[in-house]
Amino acid sequence: MIAFDIVLTLGLLACAAMALTLRDRTASIAAFVVAGLLIALSWVRLAAPDVALAEAAIGAGVTGALFLRSARRIGPITGGPVGGMSASIAAALGAGGLSAALFWAFAGTSGPVPYPPLVAANLEASGVTNPVTAVLLNFRAWDTLLEIAVLAVALALVVMLGPAPVVPRALGELVLPFARIVVPLAILVAGHLLWQGATAPGGAFQAGAVLAGGMLALVLAGIGPAGERIVRGALLLGLAGLAVFVGAALAAEGLTGRFLGYPAGAEKAWIIAIEASLTLSIAATLCLLFTGPVRRPHQ
Amino acid sequence: MTTDLVYHVAGAGLTGLALWRLATCRDALRRIMALNVLAIGIAMVLLASGFDAATGRTDPVPQAFALTGIVVLVSVTAALLALAERIGGRSND
Amino acid sequence: MILEVLPFLSLLATLASLPRLLLGPGAADRIVAAQLAGTGAVATLILLGAATATPPLYDVALVFAALAAVTGLAFVALSGRAR
Amino acid sequence: MTEASLIVSLPLLAAVVTAASARVARPVGLIATAANAALAILLARRVLAEGAQVTHLGGWEAPLGIAFETDGLAAVMILMAAIVGVAVAVQASDDRTPRSATDPGAFWPLWLATLGAMNALFLSADLFNLYVTFEILGLAAVGLTALTGTRRALRAAFDYLSAGLAGSLLLLLGVALAYAAAGQVDLSVVPALTESAQGRISLALIFAGLAVKAALFPLHFWMPAAHSSAAPVASALLSALVVKAAIYVALRLSLDGGIGAEPLRVAMAAAGAGAMLWGSWHALRADRLKLLVAHSTVAQVGLISLALGVAPGAADSTLWHAAVLLMLSHAFAKAAMFLAVGRIAEELGHDRISGLNREELRPGAAEFAFAVAAVSLIGLPPTAGFVGKWVLIEGLIDRDAWIWVALVFAGTVLSAAYLSRVVSRCLRGGPHVAPGARRPQWRAGDVAALGLAVSALLLGLGSALPFALLEITVT
Amino acid sequence: MSAALFGLGLVLMSLGIVFLFVAALGLWRLPDLLSRLHVLTKADTAGLALVALGAACVSGSLAALLPLLLCVVLVAISGATIGHLVARSVTRRETAP
Structure with a gap:
């Protein structure tokens, strides 16, 4: 299997190099998306299926669509690189040296690894059997809450900046049956991921991103729900995730005297409830980050 | 040559590639893409050092860090792209 | 054992679409190459799941497939300048 | 509900409410800022009374869970943060401040x-948690910078966010290396990091990330444009x-021994000195x-990081x-200064220093607040700046660090120079002002602005309180 | 019985991979876009179906059948539709005045 890893690494680096050097926008974004898929494969090889799910859904899917939207508006690359050829070589040497030092620093370590036994010991008390969900939603739930706050602030920022709405090209009539199959399947997959998040790879982020993918398919097919009220509802839903999580944290403190300390015995119910609301809010947020607010485009 | 060494090389390579691109390009979109590649490189190095070759399993806590990193990265990328669109993509810093 | 070589071959097939992505004259060629790479990645994942007997990989493959559909649609709808 | 958990939850909840409906944003914002100030005072009283507390979130002990250290x-x-916030909220609530082009x-x-x-961030005792709080801070600060919606502000906001993201990725790289070297990422791991080579590299990476975020001298390029093109209310928050x-x-x-590595x-001290000289030089030439x-x-x-660089950690x-x-x-003086500058620019219609004294406008409260804030920034008695510099120089003299003493004096003189450029033009009166000037x-x-400037003054007189608070550390 | 199933799965998967290689080769050698599209959709539909079927045989558990089946359906549909849309956008641009 080591041959698989070596070829995957070479392919990955080649794809990333293409993404960063090709001057044609579509080519570089296509290479970036393929690099995202290969990176998700390397997460699978590194025994991190949850991260692979998130990378495939958020990294390749949503980020690729975001880049395409911006490239469509900003237009081709103008102007050459910053310095001449010599500056580029100097930068390459410097970056090469830095990455070699990085490799030495990281590969050389064989430090203690206290986390796995700790997680294994407390997994029973966390209410879920998937260790990553236990860490995300129970042991280090405060990190996850702040991460949802990052999403909410990014949403408020994008709504404030108000990029002009995206106008996909007319794609003809075959798109309707396509969307009619892909969107329900995406919702099914999202539900499946959310439910099994407690026991197997899955969870709120992956489910939310797949749901957002489904919504994007609708928007791209031109039959997405447009209109001021729909966007306003999506904005409220996007912000509601953070409010629900903070509310749950304070309620937990009310019940058990510990901030973010879920009541004993009911941890799984609390975690599933929080994850369900997060899934909807993440899906709404990612959708709005793509479409932006429906308002008069700025001068 | 176990698996995590290979992915240490991959992570360090991605980081070096991204730093080189950040140093030599002016276009806003490519800078944002380079920052994405840099963040992915760091996550790969983090997870590779959490991978235990003997048991074939990875420590769940760095997995949680990588997940948080991915979500943070997509929000900051969306904000950067919205800004880049408003200034028309010519960031001559 | 024998099953291990299959994901390796499928990975090679996936990477074989990269030259077309690099050189493809038009944007359409690149979209096709990206689409084939997506399918190759799904196949590689399924073979990895079979080789290492880990069923969760089939769910990862399912998410890959769903997102390949959305990304493909995004490329077709959004590539090129806004007219 | 302890104050610690309330003080972190309340602002986030209020942020969601104010983002949801712009109509109710101002009242809710003012109430939340006032409530936050009350909670901050209660927290300080509890720390003074009962000493430092460590609350484990979710009941999980330190390496696995995250802990709040309220020392x-x-x-x-x-x-x-609470006091500066109240003052800035008061100015922001003055509805005649010009509507920003993006979203009121x-x-x-x-x-x-x-x-x-x-x-x-102030309560967290976990390195990765600090990284996530920095991301929220970075994004919100970029939003504040881009508030005016002018092209210059948006370009400065873009540079700020990409520099901020590069800084936090450096920080994340340092945290990843700390995990690789020591196996865990809570603050108690920092002393162990100073022994191994990987640990020192990870600390260097973390400090480099922090230097980018604090706009320390060699990595400060993004900051002047961002802070000067933002709305005065926003740049008061950014700078202070x-x-x-x-x-x-x-x-x-x-304090946790992380800076033990001598180089x-x-x-850090050298970068601080460089920042003092470079910043003062450009301030002298700013128009x-x-x-x-x-x-x-x-x-x-630069001055503050110089003080950090020469202080060898908790021992001294x-x-x-x-x-x-x-x-x-x-914090107090700079926020007062930016609020005053906002008011001056509003009254005069421009903020060119050369045009300050030729208007037919008598100096108002804003110019006076600017002058008081300048006194505190330079560090003249009885302001808090003076007490700080006095203690700093006293410590330096005890350790015969004459070079740093000279540098601190040079910084003080330079700051006096560039601030007097403005204050001298502000104190118009007598012949310079037309008879009918309003x-x-x-x-x-x-x-x-006046409240903050006076509080900088009072802090000097009452500096016993902060010193008493600082004595309390987690044992 | 399981050895035969394993053998069958192996054959099916190898056939699927052959399809993928043919598609990659076709993508590289074939002169124009439309023929490349033709070969891409073949790999999407037939190639992946074979691979999924083989994997189902090898893993032998019915629980794995549902995700695999959904995979095949999704990739087949998206391959066909994207192929059609790409072809449509290319031909419309050429034939447009």
Whole structure:
């Protein structure tokens, strides 16, 4: 299997190099998306299926669509690189040296690894059997809450900046049956991921991103729900995730005297409830980050 | 040559590639893409050092860090792209 | 054992679409190459799941497939300048 | 509900409410800022009464879970953020401040997210948690910078966000290396990091990330444009509070023995000295008021990181107390100065320094607040700046660090030079002013600026309270 | 019985991979876009179906059948539709005045 890893690494680096050097926008974004898929494969090889799910859904899917939207508006690359050829070589040497030092620093370590036994010991008390969900939603739930706050602030920022709405090209009539199959399947997959998040790879982020993918398919097919009220509802839903999580944290403190300390015995119910609301809010947020607010485009 | 060494090389390579691109390009979109590649490189190095070759399993806590990193990265990328669109993509810093 | 070589071959097939992505004259060629790479990645994942007997990989493959559909649609709808 | 959990949750909840409906944004924002100030005072009282507390979130012990360390330093910083926040909220609520081109109600959610993120950052005792709070802070600060919607502000916001993201990725790389070297990422791992080579590299990476975020001298290029092109209310928050978060984390790490590596300390002190000279030089040559004040932030950040660099950690307690007091006095004075500059620019219609004294306008409360804030920034008695510099120089003389003493004096003289350029032009009167000159009438902004400037003065007189608080550390 | 199933699965998967290689080769050698599209959709539909079927045989558990089946359906549909849309956008641009 080591041959698989070596070829995957070479392919990955080649794809990333293409993404960063090709001057044609579509080519570089296509290479970036393929690099995202290969990176998700390397997460699978590194025994991190949850991260692979998130990378495939958020990294390749949503980020690729975001880049395409911006490239469509900003237009081709103008102007050459910053310095001449010599500056580029100097930068390459410097970056090469830095990455070699990085490799030495990281590969050389064989430090203690206290986390796995700790997680294994407390997994029973966390209410879920998937260790990553236990860490995300129970042991280090405060990190996850702040991460949802990052999403909410990014949403408020994008709504404030108000990029002009995206106008996909007319794609003809075959798109309707396509969307009619892909969107329900995406919702099914999202539900499946959310439910099994407690026991197997899955969870709120992956489910939310797949749901957002489904919504994007609708928007791209031109039959997405447009209109001021729909966007306003999506904005409220996007912000509601953070409010629900903070509310749950304070309620937990009310019940058990510990901030973010879920009541004993009911941890799984609390975690599933929080994850369900997060899934909807993440899906709404990612959708709005793509479409932006429906308002008069700025001068 | 176990698996995590290979992915240490991959992570360090991605980081070096991204730093080189950040140093030599002016276009806003490519800078944002380079920052994405840099963040992915760091996550790969983090997870590779959490991978235990003997048991074939990875420590769940760095997995949680990588997940948080991915979500943070997509929000900051969306904000950067919205800004880049408003200034028309010519960031001559 | 024998099953291990299959994901390796499928990975090679996936990477074989990269030259077309690099050189493809038009944007359409690149979209096709990206689409084939997506399918190759799904196949590689399924073979990895079979080789290492880990069923969760089939769910990862399912998410890959769903997102390949959305990304493909995004490329077709959004590539090129806004007219 | 302990104050600690409330003080981090309340601003986030209020941010969600204000983002949801712009109509109710201003009242909710004001109430939340006032409630946050009350909670900060309660927190400080509890720390003074019962000493430092460590609350484990979710009941999980430190390496696995995340802990809040509410010690004296955290209480002082939360009080600083709360008081500056109240003053800035008072000016922002003055509805005649010009409508920003992007979205009128956008200030409040961004300000409350910044406040929530800062409270979480001051309390957190976990390296990865600090990284996530920095991300919220970075995004909210970029929102504040882009608030005016002008092309220059948007370009400065883009550079700020890409520099901020590069800084936090450096920080993340340092945290990843700390995990690889020591296996865990809570703050108790920092002393173990100083032994191994990988640990020292990870600390160097973390400090480099913090230097980018604090706009320390070699990595400060993004900051003057961002702070000078933002709305005065926003740049008051950026200069006074957001920059302090990175310096606070550097102080917290050095208190835990993180800065033990000698080269790291000398590098930080040298960068501080360089920042003082570079910032003062550009402030002297700045032609616009906002640019001058932004460059003076670069200089003051340099002074504070110099104090951090020469203080060898918790052992010599007087020096890091001086650094904290300098941070406090800079926060109050700089916020007052930016609010005053906002009012002056509003009254005169421009903020060119050359055009300050030829208008037929008598100096109003804003000019007076600017002068008082300048006194505190320079460090003349009885302001808190003076007490901070006095303690700093006393500590330096004890250790015969004459070079650093000379540098601190040079910084003081330079800051006096570039601030007197403005103050001398502000004190118009007698022959310079036309007989019929009107005096600008009072507005909420004047009250806020004057309040902050006076509090910088009072802090000097009452500096026993912060010093008493700083004595309390987690044993 | 399981050895025969394993053998069958192996054959099916190898056939699927052959399809993928043919598609990659076709993508590289074939002169114009439309023929490349033709070969891409073949790999999407037939190639992946074979691979999924083989994997189902090898893993032998019915629980794995549902995700695999959904995979095949999704990739087949998206391959066909994207192929059609790409072809449509290319031909419309050429034939447009």
